[in-house]
Amino acid sequence: MTRFLPILLLLSSTTLLPQSLKETADDHFNHAKYELALKDYQKYLKHNSKDSSAWYNLGMSAMNLKDYSHAIEYLKKAQENHFPPSFTSYNIAKAYVLNNNEEMAIKTLQSGADNGTVAYKRISTDGAFDKIKNQEGFKKALEKIRLNAYPCLQDEKRRHFDFWIGEWDVYARGQKVGENSITLADGGCVIHESYTTAGNYSGQSMNYYDPIDEKWHQHWVGAAGDTYNYIETDKDDGMLQFESKFMNIQGKISISRMTFTHNDDGTVRQLMESSNDYGKTWQVAFDGLYKPKAQ
Incomplete structure (x- = not known):
């Protein structure tokens, strides 16, 4: 039996690898080491493509590295895997604004509002949205999000x-x-x-x-x-x-x-x-x- 021990250890190590990568990636992310976090999340997601929190943190890593196109791509993956829409819609819209795509930013907020986004405080106080805050589409979306966040106001x-x-x-x-x-x-x-x-x-x-x-x-x-x-x-x-x-x-x-x-x-x-x-x-x-x- 001893000759099979290295193989068993290798299999055990391979099984633990994805979770170990997630923990390492999370640690990098929590310490704002976004380049390292991005690489580890990408490796981890090859084994766990349905992990919405990993997709979200990957997207936020790209966002913090000002890679807005990839941030949008990764955050949409988080959204597809049912990460809370209040976080994904808000950050996807923010990435669009920072990437100078105001039309898609407003469409994203409108879609988020229709799907129950409640991130009213984040959106209304985030200076990234200043360039579109006077547009009617943004105002309507923000009002719908406000009512989502505070349902008593329309009861x-x-x-x-x-x-x-x-x-x-x-x-x-x-x-x-x-x-x-x-x-x-x-x-x-x-x-x-x-x-x-x-x-x-x-x-x-x-x-x-x-x-x-x-x-x-x-x-x-x-x-x-x-x-x-x-x-x-x-x-x-x-x-x-x-x-x-x-x-x-x-x-x-x-x-x-x-x-x-x-x-x-x-x-x-x-x-x-x-x-x-x-x-x-x-x-x-x-x-x-x-x-x-x-x-």
């Missing part, structure tokens, strides 16, 4: 409460009592509230639509230690109503009802009511009017 159910978004002065009984900054957050999936007064009190809330129960929710925390977990009880065009249980100063459970109404003049009314008898009767706790802050 009508999540846009119901947008009438509250803005920078507001808050009045009660004709007197200014505070200021409220209502902003979109997390790709339009959250409406964030930051309320301040001239005194010690302030608070914040997170407002969102839950597709599971198909209702709006508001989680409020105030500087006085007050917390409310509101859930939608009614809504209509320009109106949204919530209710939440809370502990009153007597230590008993009460109900808070909060109704927002968008007025024709652009103001918003926030009516807060409370009930100590489980909703049989209601008392006004706060009747506020939001006026847009002067620009």
Whole structure:
């Protein structure tokens, strides 16, 4: 049996060779040794032509070496082997731009947008696209990619409460009592509230639509230690109503009802009511009017 040992060792070494090459290529790539990485990835891919990550890194090696034609070729191979399109479409388009083929850059972005590319931040902040950023084709593709990245922005159910978004002065009984900054957050999936007064009190809330129960929710925390977990009880065009249980100063459970109404003049009314008898009767706790802050 000893005379067969060298052959077995050779076969074992040959079997391990491709993976060893991949590890070496990855190490070169991660240390920005792109010429060495390119050579090792090319050798490795002769044995593993379906490895999309190797094709991608090969393409990026060529990109960093400013060999844009080969970068496009290799990145398309990565794409064919199902590497995430947000990376491939973005970098193929970038390579086309850097290779002075603006038409193909825009077509690549349009195709990527249609296939679910979500690389909005990368594309919108990459200076390589400055030369085409004012072209209509680029603008349309980028907008589609933005909506791919942030699907809440085009979900009508999540846009119901947008009438509250803005920078507001808050009045009660004709007197200014505070200021409220209502902003979109997390790709339009959250409406964030930051309320301040001239005194010690302030608070914040997170407002969102839950597709599971198909209702709006508001989680409020105030500087006085007050917390409310509101859930939608009614809504209509320009109106949204919530209710939440809370502990009153007597230590008993009460109900808070909060109704927002968008007025024709652009103001918003926030009516807060409370009930100590489980909703049989209601008392006004706060009747506020939001006026847009002067620009």
